[in-house]
Amino acid sequence: MSERRKAKPAVVLRVPSGTEFLATIRDTTRRMAELAGCEATLAAQVALAVDEASTNVIEHAYRGARDRSVELRFTLAGGELRIEIVDDGTPVDPRALPQVDLRRYASEGRKGGLGVHLMGRIMDTVTFRRTARGNVCCMVKRLGASEGREVR
């Protein structure tokens, strides 16, 4: 078993599925990123990526239902900060997400898809999978890496 697979979450946060808890998610994520050694601007960006993923869970997987929960698992190991956002709502197919074309978005007044695009720009990897625990969005920031690209 690899070192990465042995790593236990350093912090687990579970909050109700209301947008008023996004501040708690953001503050915890920023603090975890700072503890991982991220400077303030990067820590704020990582917090933004997690805010976006959690918002997607609340708005799409749970369709606004406020009586569910969102679980965040933070692991710091192997030179990377790994954050898993777990829900038991409707699975999201990332392949169904629209490609972001800003000019078209502006001309059509569209808004969707920007969040996932932003997550991919901030984090080194963003993956979605279905497990026995539910839907898992896993985002990794390699410490020392400057920019992310991969969403799958």
Added chain:
Amino acid sequence: MSELSVSSRELEGVVLLYPSGFINAHTVSTFEDELQKAMGGGRFRIVVSGQDLRYVASAGLGALMGVIEEVRSHGGDIRIAELNETVRNIFEMLGLNHLYRIFPSEQEAILSFRESASAGTRTA
């Protein structure tokens, strides 16, 4: 402390919006209300001054994207000023710096509307 408050004022025919705090899915309606208030009053020259804006998620960017065509169709624009490094990076990551004019200072953003107006007068 509230997560987001938005104050506004008008100067030289330009509406200045001052979001203070965090714009995300929870707070975006407050920001949208202020944008709509300006547009509803027929004021389409808008500067969003980000000196106290700590963070903006895609919900906030979507709010800007959702109205920009309408604002421009009325001869106006939404211009952005005084972003901190975090927020400026977010705009750049998404390429929004190509869609919106971003200025280091509020004064430069206001002045840019005056320059646009004089350029329009000269070419008329």
